[in-house]
Amino acid sequence: MAAGTEFAPVEAPLARPRTLLVGTVFATGAAAMFFAALFSLYFSVRNDAIAWGAEWFPEGAIELKPGGSLMSTFAMAAVTMAWAHNASTHEDRIHGYIALGLTALLGIAAINQTVFYLNDIALPIDHNVATTLLYVIVGAHMVMTGIAVLWMGLVLLRAFGGQATGRHQDLVISVSIFWYAVVAVYAVIWLFIYIAK
Amino acid sequence: MTDTPLETDDATALERVVTSTDANTLGRYWIGAGSLTLLASLVAGVLVALERLDLGGTEVFGSADEIFQFWSAHRVGFVLLAIVPILVGLGTAVVPFQVGSDSIAFPRMAAFSFWTWLIGAATTVTGFLIDGGLGTPGAGGQRQAIALTLVGLLMVIGGLLGATVSLLTTIVCGRVAGLTLGRIPLFSWTLLVAGTFWLLTLPVLAANAVLAYVDLRGRTAVRFGAEEAIWEQLSWAFSHPQVYAFALPLVGIAFDIAPVSVRSRLATHDVVLVLTGMLGVVGFGAYAQSFFDTPGTPVMNEAIYVVGAFAAALVVLALFGGLVDALRQGVAISQSGTGNNPPAPMILSALAMLLLLAAAVVGALRAVDPFDLLATSATGAQMTLTMGAAFVGAMAGTLWWGDRIFGRVASQGLGLLAGLSAVTGVLLVGVADLFSGFKGQNDFTGASVAAAGSPDSGVDTLNLVAMVGSVLLLVGALGWFANGIRRLTGVAAPSDPWGGHTLEWAADPSAVEVTSERPLLDALENSGKTS
Amino acid sequence: MLTTGFKLWFGIFVAALGAAVFGGYTSGGDETGPISFAWKGTVGNHVSYGLLMTAAAVALGLALFSVAFRDGDAEAAAELLDTDDAPPAQRPVGGSWWPVFAALGVGATAVGVVVHPAVFVIGICAVAAIAVEWTMTNWSEKLSGDDAHNAEHREKLMRPVEIPVLGAAGVGVLVLAVSRVLLASSANGAVVVATIVGVVVLGGAVLISRNPSLPRGIVQLVLLVGFVAVIVAGIVTAATGEREFHQKGGDTYAPDTQSGDGH
Numbered sequence: 001m002a003a004g005t006e007f008a009p010v011e012a013p014l015a016r017p018r019t020l021l022v023g024t025v026f027a028t029g030a031a032a033m034f035f036a037a038l039f040s041l042y043f044s045v046r047n048d049a050i051a052w053g054a055e056w057f058p059e060g061a062i063e064l065k066p067g068g069s070l071m072s073t074f075a076m077a078a079v080t081m082a083w084a085h086n087a088s089t090h091e092d093r094i095h096g097y098i099a100l101g102l103t104a105l106l107g108i109a110a111i112n113q114t115v116f117y118l119n120d121i122a123l124p125i126d127h128n129v130a131t132t133l134l135y136v137i138v139g140a141h142m143v144m145t146g147i148a149v150l151w152m153g154l155v156l157l158r159a160f161g162g163q164a165t166g167r168h169q170d171l172v173i174s175v176s177i178f179w180y181a182v183v184a185v186y187a188v189i190w191l192f193i194y195i196a197k
Numbered sequence: 198m199t200d201t202p203l204e205t206d207d208a209t210a211l212e213r214v215v216t217s218t219d220a221n222t223l224g225r226y227w228i229g230a231g232s233l234t235l236l237a238s239l240v241a242g243v244l245v246a247l248e249r250l251d252l253g254g255t256e257v258f259g260s261a262d263e264i265f266q267f268w269s270a271h272r273v274g275f276v277l278l279a280i281v282p283i284l285v286g287l288g289t290a291v292v293p294f295q296v297g298s299d300s301i302a303f304p305r306m307a308a309f310s311f312w313t314w315l316i317g318a319a320t321t322v323t324g325f326l327i328d329g330g331l332g333t334p335g336a337g338g339q340r341q342a343i344a345l346t347l348v349g350l351l352m353v354i355g356g357l358l359g360a361t362v363s364l365l366t367t368i369v370c371g372r373v374a375g376l377t378l379g380r381i382p383l384f385s386w387t388l389l390v391a392g393t394f395w396l397l398t399l400p401v402l403a404a405n406a407v408l409a410y411v412d413l414r415g416r417t418a419v420r421f422g423a424e425e426a427i428w429e430q431l432s433w434a435f436s437h438p439q440v441y442a443f444a445l446p447l448v449g450i451a452f453d454i455a456p457v458s459v460r461s462r463l464a465t466h467d468v469v470l471v472l473t474g475m476l477g478v479v480g481f482g483a484y485a486q487s488f489f490d491t492p493g494t495p496v497m498n499e500a501i502y503v504v505g506a507f508a509a510a511l512v513v514l515a516l517f518g519g520l521v522d523a524l525r526q527g528v529a530i531s532q533s534g535t536g537n538n539p540p541a542p543m544i545l546s547a548l549a550m551l552l553l554l555a556a557a558v559v560g561a562l563r564a565v566d567p568f569d570l571l572a573t574s575a576t577g578a579q580m581t582l583t584m585g586a587a588f589v590g591a592m593a594g595t596l597w598w599g600d601r602i603f604g605r606v607a608s609q610g611l612g613l614l615a616g617l618s619a620v621t622g623v624l625l626v627g628v629a630d631l632f633s634g635f636k637g638q639n640d641f642t643g644a645s646v647a648a649a650g651s652p653d654s655g656v657d658t659l660n661l662v663a664m665v666g667s668v669l670l671l672v673g674a675l676g677w678f679a680n681g682i683r684r685l686t687g688v689a690a691p692s693d694p695w696g697g698h699t700l701e702w703a704a705d706p707s708a709v710e711v712t713s714e715r716p717l718l719d720a721l722e723n724s725g726k727t728s
Numbered sequence: 729m730l731t732t733g734f735k736l737w738f739g740i741f742v743a744a745l746g747a748a749v750f751g752g753y754t755s756g757g758d759e760t761g762p763i764s765f766a767w768k769g770t771v772g773n774h775v776s777y778g779l780l781m782t783a784a785a786v787a788l789g790l791a792l793f794s795v796a797f798r799d800g801d802a803e804a805a806a807e808l809l810d811t812d813d814a815p816p817a818q819r820p821v822g823g824s825w826w827p828v829f830a831a832l833g834v835g836a837t838a839v840g841v842v843v844h845p846a847v848f849v850i851g852i853c854a855v856a857a858i859a860v861e862w863t864m865t866n867w868s869e870k871l872s873g874d875d876a877h878n879a880e881h882r883e884k885l886m887r888p889v890e891i892p893v894l895g896a897a898g899v900g901v902l903v904l905a906v907s908r909v910l911l912a913s914s915a916n917g918a919v920v921v922a923t924i925v926g927v928v929v930l931g932g933a934v935l936i937s938r939n940p941s942l943p944r945g946i947v948q949l950v951l952l953v954g955f956v957a958v959i960v961a962g963i964v965t966a967a968t969g970e971r972e973f974h975q976k977g978g979d980t981y982a983p984d985t986q987s988g989d990g991h
Contacts, residue, residue, distance in 0.1 A: 010873030019370040033779075037400065037779060043778060045420075125415045126419050158866070209944050299816050390736065484751070491773055499754055500750070
């Protein structure tokens with residue numbers, strides 16, 4: 001038993017590359033369609049409401065600054081994720097840890113900021129169709145961010161076990177693809193809901 | 198608590214059942230669980246058909262809302278709890294064999310997807326049974342139970358999506374050398390196309406369900422969670438054209454069976470690749486959400502919907518023509534290869550394509566504005582014909598690949614009889630509901646004579662025919678299920694009962710050189726030349 | 729060379745894009761809306777336009793990935809790894825408890841959203857814990873080509889964490905579920921339920937201990953059925969709500985959960 005733990009008897013067999021990556025691309029595409037549906041419904045209902053002269057969000061309910069600050073957080077997180085990707089490509093373990101850890105931290109910060117923002121907006125969910133859609137879209141995005149952060153945590157766990165090397169960079173690239181989708185979805189929320197209202 | 202390294206060690210039977218990540222076993226689970234929910238959904242369908250015999254009152258159920266709950270349960274059950282899972286199961290079991298992979302990609306995720314779907318299906322069914330469901334026209338359901346149904350539906354969608362990702366990744370990344378995407382068997386190809394569209398549309402259904410759920414759970418539902426509005430937001434997934442995307446793998450089943458049955462190559466392989474891609478495109482139904490119609494421009498009257506409906510009919514017609522042409526190219530063989538009787542799967546898969554053609558024609562007729570069929574029972578007819586076609590295709594698929602999946606022989610005669618019963622049932626329901634639609638009967642009649650159109654229109658007789666069809670469909674499903682049970686105790690199956698052309702029939706796929714879409718036929722022909 | 733996968737997904741991209749623009753015009757869009765992503769002008773039906781456009785974008789992404797990876801062909805993988813033959817995309821992994829436990833966790837989370845916040849929290853915790861376990865299993869499988877060696881490494885690392893955490897979680901879930909049953913029962917009923925449950929647990933344990941040759945599968949099945957029964961009873965009674973409590977002095981305490989909406 002002890003001998004078994006001290007010597008790896010056989011080298012781990014090679015795995016076909018890009019399998020995880022391909023799976024992630026399919027899953028991310030599905031996530032994109034989920035948000036596309038919510039945005040499409042949002043634009044449709046908003047268009048009808050405005051055409052009928054109905055109120056969408058109450059005047060002044062959504063301030064711009066928290067949304068912009070949140071966008072900055074996500075933009076920074078996109079850069080740190082690119083850093084993590086680059087580090088894994090170059091088998092730079094220390095930078096990989098730092099970059100992934102920072103990205104996860106920024107993700108948690110983004111969730112925190114979103115909660116603050118929703119408290120700041122302070123509209124009841126059943127105020128009108130606009131607020132219902134707002135909470136559903138922002139809430140779903142928070143869940144997506146949470147899943148990405150959890151995933152990053154798991155990749156970090158494996159990285160600490162020695163598997164964020166170039167041979168296993170599929171792990172980091174996969175989580176980065178999903179993370180970029182998280183950032184992209186937020187960009188749409190920021191532009192078309194928080195700014196354009 | 199740790200994983201068992203191998204499934205053949207000292208694990209107990211219970212451990213082996215719940216911990217399996219083997220694609221073939223998971224495929225059997227999907228098919229088994231899907232067939233049980235299929236029977237349940239068909240029983241609901243028969244009850245609703247019985248109720249429709251008396252349009253003026255409630256005979257079977259207590260109220261119009263209760264009828265609606267069973268009516269919608271039948272549709273959701275038929276599509277997402279039965280036919281799609283059965284096709285996913287068939288794919289999970291067969292695709293790794295077809296591409297020469299030892300396992301499905303992400304086997305643990307594939308197992309997780311099955312269990313999530315199963316728990317979701319149980320939750321959904323529970324929600325329907327405790328006075329919930331997906332809303333009711335009279336807002337008479339229990340909100341808590343409706344919420345439960347919606348989260349169950351979300352789990353069902355999540356499970357199906359996870360299984361689809363596993364399947365697609367296996368097709369893309371798991372192929373052996375030489376087997377390019379253009380050479381994969383057509384069942385795998387149609388799963389690749391259908392899976393792409395499931396990934397593009399099921400999340401949209403999930404988004405609809407989440408929106409309805411959140412609004413329902415608010416203090417006052419503002420719009421999306423209002424009980425009378427929930428079904429209307431989700432109904433696009435259970436009607437034309439989305440059902441084509443769900444039923445698409447049946448085309449692959451038919452085109453995999455036909456050339457082997459008649460011992461010939463499929464000359465139009467590349468054309469079928471393109472046509473199935475086109476059928477997938479016209480089956481993208483998430484856009485057709487009438488609940489969100491802009492005033493004055495109902496989506497189902499828009500040009501895109503009408504063009505799509507006619508394009509679907511033309512594509513299915515071309516595919517059907519291709520299948521007939523393929524069958525004409527060779528001589529039918531029996532299962533043993535000694536007689537001239539066409540094998541049961543070939544007959545059933547051809548009939549499934551015929552049903553799909555009938556569905557596409559109904560879909561096209563439905564889109565013709567002067568017929569005014571959009572809100573009528575023609576909608577149900579089109580759904581039953583399409584998903585019924587997929588069911589008959591799945592029956593053919595399980596008869597064809599069943600020996601490979603289960604390792605035991607089933608009765609081809611009983612399978613054929615069950616299939617013919619199902620085909621007859623689907624046709625009766627489809628034709629009767631189409632004609633009822635022409636006579637003005639609404640898609641959901643409830644306990645209302647008014648919903649059946651003009652008095653003395655004759656829909657009573659047509660509803661009787663539809664009821665008989667529902668019973669025959671149920672009998673067919675029961676026969677198929679019984680045949681499956683018999684298979685479990687049948688004699689050991691030969692490794693290649695049909696003289697197959699593709700890798701799933703190879704004893705050792707890694708030893709087969711793949712230079713075309715029919716590597717085993719190539720090997721046979723080459724050995725014939727050398728000898 | 730354009731691969732088959734690229735042709736498939738690029739074809740879907742072209743078809744979806746064309747359908748979006750066509751639908752955008754024919755559903756009431758103006759001249760520029762459908763070709764400017766509705767930035768300049770209108771598109772008519774927003775739902776169909778938005779969904780078809782996104783479907784087109786996703787299909788384009790798949791097409792580009794596909795051509796970049798040469799459809800994931802085995803030959804491309806072998807070239808990338810600089811080997812003669814491509815290794816299998818996936819080796820069989822054997823039995824695993826994590827999928828079924830993770831599904832139960834997801835189920836608890838989903839049902840908890842409707843039924844009771846405590847069930848939701850338990851579900852979330854279960855999913856997070858299983859995600860870590862699952863990851864460690866995947867990690868250990870890449871250590872070497874020897875399954876036994878890998879499993880041993882994994883157990884050595886995780887057992888000291890698993891056993892206390894699982895024990896505490898199991899006790900916590902049982903306490904929570906049984907307490908919901910007792911709170912929902914009448915005052916005398918709670919005594920009866922507690923007595924019956926106690927007798928069943930003790931009697932079952934005595935029976936099992938007196939039959940050491942009892943197959944492991946049967947013991948597992950009995951424990952599983954008992955555990956599921958307690959959980960289901962807990963969920964159902966949590967949804968039903970607690971009984972009315974008569975305080976000293978005559979006040980009646982009726983918890984909010986009796987309204988049944990789960991808030």
